[in-house]
Amino acid sequence: MKKLLLCALVGITSFASYAQKPSPMLLNPTNHTLILIDYEGQMAFPTKSIPIDQLRNNTAIVAGASKIFKVPTIITTVAEKSFSGPVFPELEEFYPQKVSGYIDRSTMNSWEDETFYKAVLTKGRKTLVIGGLWTSVCIVGPVLSAISEGYTVYVITDACGDLTKEAHEMAIMRMVQAGAHPITSMQYLLELQRDWARHETYLPVNNLVVKYGGAYGIGVQYSREMIKH
Structure with missing residues (x-):
């Protein structure tokens, strides 16, 4: 409102300079590090807060x-060889272990693992998506x-899961109360795309949606098929 009043006072007729400035709170490919934690079989078996196929x-x-x-991405496992097992095939599809390397640890809180903490520092970004x-x-x-x-943290709530729905919801509430920002998986994808005129990612994004985007x-x-006719 203040900007509109200012424009009226100085006789500006175009508001394009304001409309083109997105909020710094929006995620983009260059302002954050993605962290994917323990998407492993033993962790998924007892998860009941979300159906495993959806997860x-x-x-x-x-x-x-x-x-x-091309978002910098850190992938962790916990006791991969002795307890939790391999990561989901869907994660291996995009980040093969032989190429990407996963950080295996023993501590439940990855922040307390030296290798993980150094990896976060090395990325050099103060916004994390987890x-x-x-x-x-x-x-x-x-x-x-x-x-x-001092990090800004986003939690992808529907890419997380827990033993019970209550456990998951209370954990999300606790993190939000501490200052975390909740988002969803599809929201994450579309926020990175942001503009369908970005042709270099248009087709890969839509192919990803066709394969994993449900309804x-x-x-x-x-739509693709009908347009042909």
Whole structure:
């Protein structure tokens, strides 16, 4: 409102200079690091707050988005060889372990792992986007720790899961009360795309949606076919 009044007072007739400035709170490919935590079989088996097929699809959307937009990404496992097992195939699809390398650790709070902490510092970005298993343990730990060190943190709520719905919801509430920003997997993808005129990522984004985007993806597939006719 103040900007509109100012424009009226000085006789400015165009507001384009204001409309073209997005909020600094919006995510873009160059302003954050993505952290994907413990998407492993043993962590998924007892997860009940979200159906596992949905969790896998949402994980794929997030991982695919970060790959398409070249977002710096850190992937962690916990006791991979002795307890938790391999990561989801959807994560391996975009970030093969042999190429990407995962940070395996013993601590529940990855922030307390020296290798992980150094990896975050090396990326050099003060905004973190985090998803993984379980919400109340392995997500709460690094989220609260990062916030206490001055990081801005986003939590991808539908790419997280826990033993119960209550455990997941209370963990999200706790993190939000501490200053974390909740977002969803599809929101993350579309916020990075932001403009459908960005042709270099238009097709990869829509292909990702068709494969893992549920009803939205079916809609995109349908539209593509109907346009041909």
